[in-house]
Amino acid sequence: MKAHNMDFDVIVVGSGMSGGIAAKEFCEKGYKTLVLDRGEPIEHGQYKTEGLAPWQLPYRGEVLTEFKLQQHIQKNIYIYNDFTKHHLINDLENPYEQKQPFIWYRSATVGGKSLIWGRQSYRWCEQDFKANKRDGHGVDWPVRYPDIAPWYDHIEPFVGISGSYENLPQLPDGKFLPPQSLNVVERDMKAKVEQAYPERKFIPARMANLSKANKVHTDLGRVQCQARSECSRGCSFGGYYSSNSAALPAAKRTGNLTLIANAQVQEVLYDDVACKATGVRYVDSKTGKSHSISAKVVFMCASTLGSVQILLNSKSTTFPNGIGNRYDILGRYIMDHCGGGGASGKISGYLDDYYKGRRPGGVYIPRFRNLENTLSIAKSTNNQTENGFLRGYGFQGGASRSGWQWAKNGQGVGVDFKAKVSQPGNWYFSMWGFGEVLPRFENRVMLHSTKTDQWGLPILVTDVVYKDNEKNMVDDMTATAVEILVAAGLEDIKGFEGYAPPGGAIHEMGGCCMGHDVTSSYLNKWNQCHEVANLFVTDGSAFSSTSCVNPSITFMAFTARAVDYADKQLKAGIL
Amino acid sequence: MNRRQFLVNLSVVLGCSVTSINSMVIAATSAFDSETMKTGFTEKQLECIKLISDIIIPHTDTPSASEADAHLYVDYYVHHFMTPDERIKFVGQFDNLLNANPSFLDLSASQQVNSIEILDGDMYQGSEQTTFYRKLKQLIVIGYYTSKIGATQALKFDPIPGPYQELKLSEVGRVWF
Numbered sequence: 001m002k003a004h005n006m007d008f009d010v011i012v013v014g015s016g017m018s019g020g021i022a023a024k025e026f027c028e029k030g031y032k033t034l035v036l037d038r039g040e041p042i043e044h045g046q047y048k049t050e051g052l053a054p055w056q057l058p059y060r061g062e063v064l065t066e067f068k069l070q071q072h073i074q075k076n077i078y079i080y081n082d083f084t085k086h087h088l089i090n091d092l093e094n095p096y097e098q099k100q101p102f103i104w105y106r107s108a109t110v111g112g113k114s115l116i117w118g119r120q121s122y123r124w125c126e127q128d129f130k131a132n133k134r135d136g137h138g139v140d141w142p143v144r145y146p147d148i149a150p151w152y153d154h155i156e157p158f159v160g161i162s163g164s165y166e167n168l169p170q171l172p173d174g175k176f177l178p179p180q181s182l183n184v185v186e187r188d189m190k191a192k193v194e195q196a197y198p199e200r201k202f203i204p205a206r207m208a209n210l211s212k213a214n215k216v217h218t219d220l221g222r223v224q225c226q227a228r229s230e231c232s233r234g235c236s237f238g239g240y241y242s243s244n245s246a247a248l249p250a251a252k253r254t255g256n257l258t259l260i261a262n263a264q265v266q267e268v269l270y271d272d273v274a275c276k277a278t279g280v281r282y283v284d285s286k287t288g289k290s291h292s293i294s295a296k297v298v299f300m301c302a303s304t305l306g307s308v309q310i311l312l313n314s315k316s317t318t319f320p321n322g323i324g325n326r327y328d329i330l331g332r333y334i335m336d337h338c339g340g341g342g343a344s345g346k347i348s349g350y351l352d353d354y355y356k357g358r359r360p361g362g363v364y365i366p367r368f369r370n371l372e373n374t375l376s377i378a379k380s381t382n383n384q385t386e387n388g389f390l391r392g393y394g395f396q397g398g399a400s401r402s403g404w405q406w407a408k409n410g411q412g413v414g415v416d417f418k419a420k421v422s423q424p425g426n427w428y429f430s431m432w433g434f435g436e437v438l439p440r441f442e443n444r445v446m447l448h449s450t451k452t453d454q455w456g457l458p459i460l461v462t463d464v465v466y467k468d469n470e471k472n473m474v475d476d477m478t479a480t481a482v483e484i485l486v487a488a489g490l491e492d493i494k495g496f497e498g499y500a501p502p503g504g505a506i507h508e509m510g511g512c513c514m515g516h517d518v519t520s521s522y523l524n525k526w527n528q529c530h531e532v533a534n535l536f537v538t539d540g541s542a543f544s545s546t547s548c549v550n551p552s553i554t555f556m557a558f559t560a561r562a563v564d565y566a567d568k569q570l571k572a573g574i575l
Numbered sequence: 576m577n578r579r580q581f582l583v584n585l586s587v588v589l590g591c592s593v594t595s596i597n598s599m600v601i602a603a604t605s606a607f608d609s610e611t612m613k614t615g616f617t618e619k620q621l622e623c624i625k626l627i628s629d630i631i632i633p634h635t636d637t638p639s640a641s642e643a644d645a646h647l648y649v650d651y652y653v654h655h656f657m658t659p660d661e662r663i664k665f666v667g668q669f670d671n672l673l674n675a676n677p678s679f680l681d682l683s684a685s686q687q688v689n690s691i692e693i694l695d696g697d698m699y700q701g702s703e704q705t706t707f708y709r710k711l712k713q714l715i716v717i718g719y720y721t722s723k724i725g726a727t728q729a730l731k732f733d734p735i736p737g738p739y740q741e742l743k744l745s746e747v748g749r750v751w752f
Contacts, residue, residue, distance in 0.1 A: 051734060054721035054752075059656050060648075061721075183741055211738075227739045354744040356751075357736035404730055404750050407716045409709065413631050413695045414688070421720070422637075422729055424750040 008034040008258070009570075011280055011295040013265045013310065015039075016112020017552045018539040018559045019301030020243025020251075021155065025563035026299075027256040031570075034258045034293060035251075036282055038302075039109040041261035044244040047234025049083040057082050077105050077506070079116055079232040087116050087232065095459050097448055102462035103503035104305060110261050111244035112303060113506070114552075116232040119208040119240050120361060120396065121161045122549035123152050123172040127372045131436070132545050135390050138333055138439025139515035141544050142525035145172070151557040151564075158250075159241045159553065160217055163206035171366040171394075171549070177211045179204040184353050185399040185427050186363055189488040196487035199368045205361030205396060208241040208553070220249050227357030240360065262286050264455045267314040268298055268323050268535060277323070277535045283455040297534045297566055297575055300512075301559065304334075304540035305445055308511035309460045311537070312447045324531040327519045330512060331446055333439040334462070335546045337505035338470040339393065340498015341477030342432030345490030347399065350427050354401065362398020365431070365484070367548050369393065369476070389472040390438065393548045395481065397431030429490060432498065433477035434505060436548040438469050443502075445511060464502040474499060507551050509543035527562035534575050538562045615650040620666075623673055623680055624649050628715045630691045637729045640719045648718030649711065668707035726752045 009031040012022045019035060026033045054060045061081045068075045074088035089106045096104055107113045126145040132138040149172070156175045163176035182190060182204055190202035209225040210217055217223070222238030222245060231240045238245035251257040263282040269292060271278045279294035300307040308331050314323035322330050369392040402425035412420060443465065447458035474497065482495040502508070515521020518530035527542050529535040538559040540551060547554075569575040616624065628640035628649075640646070653662055672679050682690060694708045719725040726732045731749040 053723065053732075053734065054726065055723045059652065060717055062656065064656060065658050180739065181741070224738060226735050226737055228735060352744050353741065354747050355739060355741050356733070356747065357739035358751075359739040401750075404720055404752070407720070408713050411695055411698060413692050414633055415635055418632050418635055418637075418729070421716075422749050424744065 006294045006296055007279070008032050008293065008295040010034070010297045010299060010566075011036065011293060012299045012301055013280060014112060014300070014302035014306065014539065015110050015243055015248060015259065016107065016301065016303060016539075017114045017117070017243070018555045019112065019299070020114060020247030021556045021559040022299045022301050022538060022563055023251040023257060023259075024247040025560050026567075027251040027254040029563070029567050030254075030256065031567075032256055032258075033251065034260065034295065035248075036260050036263040036265055036280065036293075037110045037112070038264045038285065038306075039107055039112065039261060042109045042111060042115070042234070042244060044234075044238075044242075044249065045236045047236065048086070049233045050230070050236060052083065073103060074105060076103065077116075083230070084116065084232045087234075094453060095451070097451070097459060097461045099461050099463040100465045101501035102464050103501055104460075104462070104508075105503065105506050106303070106306075110259065111242055111248070114241070114243040114247075115234060117208075117242075117552055118506075118550065119231065120364070120550040121156075121159070121163075121206050121208045121553040122364070122366075122394075123174055124148070124547045124549065124554055125170050125172055127170060128436075128545065128547040128549075130372075131391060131547075132439065137390070137545075139513055139521045139544050142514055142516050142521075147525070148554070148557055148561065151561040152553070155553065155556045155560050157214070158216055158246065159208050159556065160210045160214070160222070161206055161208055161553065162204075162211035164204050166201060166203055166366075168201060168366055170368075170371055174206075176206070177214075180207060180209075180211060180359060180361060182363065183355060183399060185347050185350055185429065189347075189399070189429065190363075192488045193365075193484055197368070197484070199371075200484060201366055201368075203364050203366070205364045205398075207361040209360040210239055217246075220246055222246065225360055227359060229358030229360065231360070263291075264457065265302065265310050266290070266455070266457055267310060268300070269294075270314065270316040270319065270323050270532065272317045275318070275532070277532050285455060288455070296570065297536065299559075299562070299566075300535070300537040300541075301539045304508040304511060305460060305462075307537055307539055307541045308334075308445055309447070309457065311512065313458055319531070324522060324529040324535060326531060329520065329522050331444045332441050333510040333513050333544065334443045334445055334464045334502070334508065335437045335439055335510045335543075336464075336502045337434040337507040337546060337548065338437050338466055338474055338500075339434040339477065339505050340432055340500050341474040341481065341496070342395065342397070342430065342498070343478065343481035343485050343493055343495045344428060344430035345485045345493035347427040347429060347490055353427075354424060359398070362396070362400075363431070365395035365397070367392040367394045387472070387476050389469045389476065391436035391469075391473070391548070393433040393435035393473055393477055395431045395433050395477070395484075397429060399427055399429040401425060401427050429485065429488070431481050431484070432496075433474070433481070434507070434548055434550070435470065435473045435477065436546050437466065437502075439510060439513070439545055440467075443510075462502075466499075466502065471499070507540070507546065509540040509546050509551060512537040512541040513544040514542050515544060526565040527558055528565070533569075536562050536566060615654045619680065620669065620673065621646060621650060623669075624711070624715075626680075626687060627691060627711065628719070630688050631695075631712060631715055632719050632729075638724050640715055640725075643719050643722040643724035645715050645718035645722065645725070648722070649714045652714055652718070665707065665710060668703055669711075672704070672707070720752070 015037040133140040164179035225239035312322040512522040625646040632640035
């Protein structure tokens with residue numbers, strides 16, 4: 001297929017979780033595809049801190065104050081250290097304003113957050129897509145599970161998800177690689193917890209780490225996960241899925257991909273006469289020069305807030321408040337997962353048992369609160385708010401033996417101290433929740449009226465707050481986690497609370513919600529802008545609710561589905 | 576000019592109480608560029624840290640802290656990583672230990688061990704002395720166990736462990752780095 005009078009067939013803005021898949025799918029269908037990413041270029045296999053031992057960095061992984069000041073937001077991310085900091089932006093150069101506290105973690109490289117993600121991968125379920133309609137919060141999703149299920153089937157084998165088959169309605173099974181194994185302590189905990197609470201399933205975390213490499217992976221140079229647990233430095237083995245290790249190389253080998261890094265997209269260009277998007281304008285962040293590029297179709301995959309920011313800034317005579325934003329819906333319903341409530345405790349015994357390797361993930365306890373059609377409903381007089389909140393949450397966790405790190409702040413001197421440090425300590429188990437946040441019209445981001453960044457893009461203002469539903473849910477996480485660890489027979493159990501501000505779970509979603517009509521939503525059921533037929537948004541901003549499971553695999557599934565639809569429309573001559 | 580006075584003077588030059596980011600960056604850069612800062616601890620100070628390091632992590636079937644150059648890591652960290660404020664505080668507290676009467680270095684070997692054991696026993700007390708000791712011990716522990724010798728001999732180190740496997744502790748022998 002050739003671009004007629006256009007620079008490209010398709011422009012994809014962003015090369016992360018969604019953009020990588022958009023690029024791969026379009027390139028494989030024969031479209032000349034341009035990917036623009038605001039980050040620095042990075043070559044798969046040339047990750048500069050990969051494989052370095054601690055003694056090879058001057059401060060053994062600790063980050064100088066100088067950098068922490070430059071990354072005063074990013075420094076709080078759980079993977080932040082001297083091995084990973086260059087994968088995150090400089091906050092001083094990328095300001096935003098928090099009308100209400102919002103932690104905005106942002107990638108500094110091509111591949112976006114796919115390079116540094118947590119890799120937990122779960123399907124949404126039918127109840128998730130019905131949730132908004134059922135309780136009246138947010139806009140009703142224009143899709144249901146059967147619409148997206150084939151696209152999970154399509155994307156999971158390519159990504160490579162390890163998982164066990166559990167036959168749970170709230171957590172549909174997928175096309176899995178062999179599951180990670182639970183360790184001996186976790187197996188015994190599983191038996192006790194599931195006996196005490198049959199609806200609380202204790203299963204291996206489903207991870208985008210290759211428990212086994214199939215041909216689709218080895219063809220791209222990917223091999224089995226080496227259990228280094230250094231994913232966020234980048235992995236030349238391709239042991240975990242990233243755009244850099246999988247989607248972008250797959251796109252590149254078709255010969256149809258053009259990728260430009262350091263390209264800060266400013267706006268989607270709109271033709272008021274033809275009523276179509278004509279391309280995008282970007283600033284080369286190294287030269288400061290502005291470039292306009294045309295294409296038949298534009299896919300926005302610039303991250304949830306990144307896409308919203310660019311779309312709000314895409315102003316025309318028809319759309320003075322941002323392209324496709326006639327009804328002040330763009331930037332509304334910003335969500336994240338609430339969470340952090342959990343517990344930890346000690347397991348006595350098992351002192352002869354140990355392991356080799358740092359497992360990419362541990363245990364997952366799928367949602368068990370407020371379920372539509374499972375054991376918990378049958379057993380209780382449940383209604384939706386039995387526990388003081390709507391919707392639900394899941395737990396992540398794991399058991400391991402304590403290492404040498406206690407010695408950094410621990411007591412002891414001499415031969416005995418050294419001998420104690422040289423042996424693993426007790427087994428400990430920790431678990432923490434991720435909960436579904438209600439979509440609220442008033443939770444929004446907008447452009448600052450006067451301040452711009454150094455490239456001229458108006459900075460984003462966040463105005464997102466959690467309310468009682470989230471607080472009650474997080475409280476329940478803490479109480480329930482304690483209850484579960486008691487049932488599992490743990491000692492020294494400590495519940496903990498976690499009221500991280502929005503953004504803290506790095507699962508931000510919403511802003512360009514999918515829905516049934518133009519007055520209440522931004523996108524239709526194909527991730528297509530209601531008002532601009534050749535403009536698609538397929539990252540987290542398209543999501544009308546959040547489920548309680550980690551969202552990335554679902555971003556990818558929706559992206560692949562939207563590309564398939566756009567392809568059919570292009571071939572039919574409609575786009 | 577003694578070292579302490581030098582650091583105090585330097586702190587004025589570098590603006591230790593700076594709150595503005597720009598001057599912090601300048602301060603950090605200057606710390607890297609200054610020849611004087613690179614010299615780090617005096618011989619006497621370094622000798623003292625070496626002694627304390629080996630009291631905390633002595634030579635056994637595996638090398639001691641100083642054999643893994645943990646004392647040099649402390650030196651490097653104090654003079655390159657710490658902010659000027661942190662450095663002056665740390666070195667000042669250290670000098671108090673050195674300049675006490677009798678000085679730590681003048682004690683007999685068993686008295687030295689004894690005094691470190693006392694400090695260690697009180698390490699959570701929060702006095703100036705124990706706060707200094709806690710930071711010093713932390714740097715020694717990190718300096719040793721993240722060194723090549725510490726990580727690969729005193730602990731078990733495997734950069735590419737391959738797939739996760741359950742094993743008996745006896746098959747591994749030591750704690751993993």
